[in-house]
Amino acid sequence: xxxxxxxxxxxxxxxxxxxxxxxxxxxxxxxxxxxxxxxxxxxxxxxxxxxxxxxxxxxxxxxxxxxxxxxxxxxxxxxxxxxxxxxxxxxxxxxxxxxxxxxxxxxxxxxxxxxxxxxxxxxxxxxxxxxxxxxxxxxxxxxxxxxxxxxxxxxxxxxxxxxxxxxxxxxxxxxxxxxxxxxxxxxxxxxxxxxxxxxxxxxxxxxxxxxxxxxxxxxxxxxxxxxxxxxxxxxxxxxxxxxxxxxxxxxxxxxxxxxxxxxxxxxxxxxxxxxxxxxxxxxxxxxxxxxxxxxxxxxxxxxxxxxxxxxxxxxxxxxxxxxxx
Amino acid sequence: xxxxxxxxxxxxxxxxxxxxxxxxxxxxxxxxxxxxxxxxxxxxxxxxxxxxxxxxxxxxxxxxxxxxxxxxxxxxxxxxxxxxxxxxxxxxxxxxxxxxxxxxxxxxxxxxxxxxxxxxxxxxxxxxxxxxxxxxxxxxxxxxxxxxxxxxxxxxxxxxxxxxxxxxxxxxxxxxxxxxxxxxxxxxxxxxxxxxxxxxxxxxxxxxxxxxxxxxxxxxxxxxxxxxxxxxxxxxxxxxxxxxxxxxxxxxxxxxxxxxxxxxxxxxxxxxxxxxxxxxxxxxxxxxxxxxxxxxxxxxxxxxxxxxxxxxxxxxxxxxxxxxxxxxxxxxxxxxxxxxxxxxxxxxxxxxx
Numbered sequence: 085x086x087x088x089x090x091x092x093x094x095x096x097x098x099x100x101x102x103x104x105x106x107x108x109x110x111x112x113x114x115x116x117x118x119x120x121x122x123x124x125x126x127x128x129x130x131x132x133x134x135x136x137x138x139x140x141x142x143x144x145x146x147x148x149x150x151x152x153x154x155x156x157x158x159x160x161x162x163x164x165x166x167x168x169x170x171x172x173x174x175x176x177x178x179x180x181x182x183x184x185x186x187x188x189x190x191x192x193x194x195x196x197x198x199x200x201x202x203x204x205x206x207x208x209x210x211x212x213x214x215x216x217x218x219x220x221x222x223x224x225x226x227x228x229x230x231x232x233x234x235x236x237x238x239x240x241x242x243x244x245x246x247x248x249x250x251x252x253x254x255x256x257x258x259x260x261x262x263x264x265x266x267x268x269x270x271x272x273x274x275x276x277x278x279x280x281x282x283x284x285x286x287x288x289x290x291x292x293x294x295x296x297x298x299x300x301x302x303x304x305x306x307x308x309x310x311x312x313x314x315x316x317x318x319x320x321x322x323x324x325x326x327x328x329x330x331x332x333x334x335x336x337x338x339x340x341x342x343x344x345x346x347x348x349x350x351x352x353x354x355x356x357x358x359x360x361x362x363x364x365x366x367x368x369x370x371x372x373x374x375x376x377x378x379x380x381x382x383x384x385x386x387x388x389x390x391x392x393x394x395x396x397x398x399x400x401x402x403x404x405x406x407x408x409x
Numbered sequence: 410x411x412x413x414x415x416x417x418x419x420x421x422x423x424x425x426x427x428x429x430x431x432x433x434x435x436x437x438x439x440x441x442x443x444x445x446x447x448x449x450x451x452x453x454x455x456x457x458x459x460x461x462x463x464x465x466x467x468x469x470x471x472x473x474x475x476x477x478x479x480x481x482x483x484x485x486x487x488x489x490x491x492x493x494x495x496x497x498x499x500x501x502x503x504x505x506x507x508x509x510x511x512x513x514x515x516x517x518x519x520x521x522x523x524x525x526x527x528x529x530x531x532x533x534x535x536x537x538x539x540x541x542x543x544x545x546x547x548x549x550x551x552x553x554x555x556x557x558x559x560x561x562x563x564x565x566x567x568x569x570x571x572x573x574x575x576x577x578x579x580x581x582x583x584x585x586x587x588x589x590x591x592x593x594x595x596x597x598x599x600x601x602x603x604x605x606x607x608x609x610x611x612x613x614x615x616x617x618x619x620x621x622x623x624x625x626x627x628x629x630x631x632x633x634x635x636x637x638x639x640x641x642x643x644x645x646x647x648x649x650x651x652x653x654x655x656x657x658x659x660x661x662x663x664x665x666x667x668x669x670x671x672x673x674x675x676x677x678x679x680x681x682x683x684x685x686x687x688x689x690x691x692x693x694x695x696x697x698x699x700x701x702x703x704x705x706x707x708x709x710x711x712x713x714x715x716x717x718x719x720x721x722x723x724x725x726x727x728x729x730x731x732x733x734x735x736x737x738x739x740x741x742x743x744x745x746x747x748x749x750x751x752x753x754x755x756x757x758x759x760x761x762x
Binding site: 109136137141142144146147148149150151152153154155156157158159160177178181182185186187188189190191192193194195224225227248249 | 502534535538539543544545546547548553554556557558561563564565566567568569570571572573575582594595598599601602605759760761762
């Protein structure tokens, strides 16, 4: 199978969906014209599909997401780019108060996708490195996905566009051009709400998503040289959460390590960890371990940022402690 | 008085603006017929009377303890909410506010469904999921439900208008906000985009002098609501919100203009919130004298007097309408009070489409 970078898989998903359905359009800051967005994800789309379907907006997250709510209510399927996931907070009301509640309150459908370029490790400081997914996982009515590889990047985005609900798609900036992998040509859908075991193992289960999946896989390879076989579960969807796949793995390995780049405190890992403790208690041989960012803004300088976020080395160290418990 | 420096700056920069609590006479736009058909003028009265009767009944019920939670009176706003919906075509959409019961009724939501929502019954459009006059959307009637976070309905309306423009459909989207809504970020963001994209939308600013307890002169240094809208590139007009015929003409002209590709319009309708912000609020902060002046300009009474004095309808005909409204609302209350509450087993239903 041909290989694509993670970012090329995202671009391919967008053009595939725009080709398939005339109600799909792209909007956001700097997405249009020849420029094609801060990360060039939408480059070429305006020339191919016209300016009407690749709409440049002023600097107004609250109102362009609100505008997407209105478009979606009328049956269109906007793919909204917030330039960095950090800026999604500027559109918070339009997402959590409006879009998330509309179907519950009066039955209107809001089938948009917000693409949120997230995560750090690329020396971008407090406002270009955030992982704000927990805010949205905490909000009833939204769906949240976070692909870890090029094939899922395409398949989850195509599924998100076709979903009848508001879906926030956290794409990992550190994987954009550093990760290349096989991506099916043409139609390729990855179901929302399904986790995947990306590496089988017997001694412990690592649960991760987004850019921490490659880190967990790298840690697992290192651990294997010392005789520890870690199973790696890629959540792929954070809401709805496929806890069955997590539980199936943890009840076999009896040890669980939950990892994400976002702040550990009250993060998605806290929910996963709590459910493992509640629902898999009798199978556990050790307390569930969580790794996540520190309770500080994402710092800029390399030694500080490296101290902030998990990586393969920290994952391997935590896994060894867990395996030895 | 709490901001002496700010006051001095304001006095230095602007001629002290008169508080716009009296509508100014406006020139005719010349875009819509000055003479409305008799049956339309009577219909405007009919829907205002039904709206007022619903409002009076609702307020009485809540004072009697027959209500549920809080609610919001739209008394004094009937001359705006009714023509907002009557000026639209059947395929147009509207995102009304919590004081716009008249818009819901004109679009075809029955009074029984309105009371069903007010009383948390399964027969309300939100099926017990949203409170009082919020969330009363019904897409089959072209109505978007209200959300408290003012003015979320403006970017939503912009988006609906943009979908019509994108698809080349001759449809218009209309919404409203209060004077308080005009001070928010999304108001200015959305007006800028509406003009930029020439979106087929109409925004009615219901300037009712107060944002909850805060009067206009504590909200903004200049009352130039229409001037600000015009500065973004929208067509903007100020109207007497208590003159239902003037409001109808102005909104209809704006809707026609939007439909024919003439872009968005802001209409500032000057009116007065005659009761508190919500049912619990006695509005002691509003000068009684101000309310008395506006009571003398009540929009429903005003239209009634005009129909009689101009010979459009006789007393008997209007009395018949008044009796019809009374009977409709009585029947609606009885139906809503007899309706079931939602089944708690359905609490998680409808979270996803």
